[in-house]
Amino acid sequence: MLSLFSTIHGLRAIFSGPRKAQALRCGVKGLFQNFPLLGQKLFLICTRKSARQETGQRFGDKALPARFFLAYENGIEQRVCVLRGGKEAIRSNRCVAELMRQALRSVGLPEDCISLVQDTSHETANELMHLDGYVDVLIPRGGAGLIRAVAKEASVPVIRTGEGVCHIYIDDEADLDMGASILFNAKCSRPSVCNAVECVLVHRDVAADFWKKALPLLDEKGVELRADPEALEILGTRAVPAEDSDWDAEYDDYILAVKTAGGMDEAIDFINAHGTQHSEAIITKNYFKAQHFLDHVDAAAVYVNASTRFTDGGEFGLGAEIGISTQKMHARGPMGLEELTSCKYVIYGEGQVR
Numbered sequence: 001m002l003s004l005f006s007t008i009h010g011l012r013a014i015f016s017g018p019r020k021a022q023a024l025r026c027g028v029k030g031l032f033q034n035f036p037l038l039g040q041k042l043f044l045i046c047t048r049k050s051a052r053q054e055t056g057q058r059f060g061d062k063a064l065p066a067r068f069f070l071a072y073e074n075g076i077e078q079r080v081c082v083l084r085g086g087k088e089a090i091r092s093n094r095c096v097a098e099l100m101r102q103a104l105r106s107v108g109l110p111e112d113c114i115s116l117v118q119d120t121s122h123e124t125a126n127e128l129m130h131l132d133g134y135v136d137v138l139i140p141r142g143g144a145g146l147i148r149a150v151a152k153e154a155s156v157p158v159i160r161t162g163e164g165v166c167h168i169y170i171d172d173e174a175d176l177d178m179g180a181s182i183l184f185n186a187k188c189s190r191p192s193v194c195n196a197v198e199c200v201l202v203h204r205d206v207a208a209d210f211w212k213k214a215l216p217l218l219d220e221k222g223v224e225l226r227a228d229p230e231a232l233e234i235l236g237t238r239a240v241p242a243e244d245s246d247w248d249a250e251y252d253d254y255i256l257a258v259k260t261a262g263g264m265d266e267a268i269d270f271i272n273a274h275g276t277q278h279s280e281a282i283i284t285k286n287y288f289k290a291q292h293f294l295d296h297v298d299a300a301a302v303y304v305n306a307s308t309r310f311t312d313g314g315e316f317g318l319g320a321e322i323g324i325s326t327q328k329m330h331a332r333g334p335m336g337l338e339e340l341t342s343c344k345y346v347i348y349g350e351g352q353v354r
Contacts, residue, residue, distance in 0.1 A: 101114055188254065202231070
């Protein structure tokens, strides 16, 4: 059983306009391009001495799905997704869950593959987190506080997704016009999503020139800047002093932390100390610096000269994704259909022993 904790954020794509609703439909349809993954078999032939991988007809492992868009019955095993949202969105969640149940009925699948927890109390949430033997995995969706609380409290496996304190580092060999444009996109295109940038680090040798290019763009959206003392000397009244908490903040708003860096290694150390292993970017024209950044930054997605906003299942060709995993096992980055499958090994023999 898959259990998905969510908040009202998941409904924005449906209720924020036809364009996002169309994007949601396209993402779901994209899943079906990967439909052959379900039940796909990797055949094992048993010989007298060992089992080896080989094309055959009788031995194999089977990919088992755990995704509510593709819930189905497989023999006596039924894949189930339990949805549990917050009290702020319970009426909307009921409508959406009922639509999905109707869709299952319309194609002859059991509607109980999808269930919505009607009780939004903390007691019910805690009970769900401890249903060992019934729940295979919990996937909390929402703010960092919810995700950390579930990961700390649950006794069933948890996949952490969506904590997005993302950074962009502007190197002293960067194309500053490109950097300003990428920063504007990463912060302002959709500031409330997990792949939006929350902090920019700028090499001190190019800081003054960079802000001349970046400020007019950020001013278009009225972005508040919270800067360290060195950056404040350049930004003046356009910024306010940053506090220690700003370096770890996921604002989800038109707010940007600004840090001055003396070099790339200093920037990397800062990112690894304050990031959430989601998405990080460097802007540079130096190939060797780019490779060093890619090798030493610990994140699910690391970019060179591109916006962090690309960390998305649809953009990565996975179709709809259930979240961006910020852990290393068993999945990392956008979690599409393949990341939501497990294996069962099925072996036929003719008396072989080991």
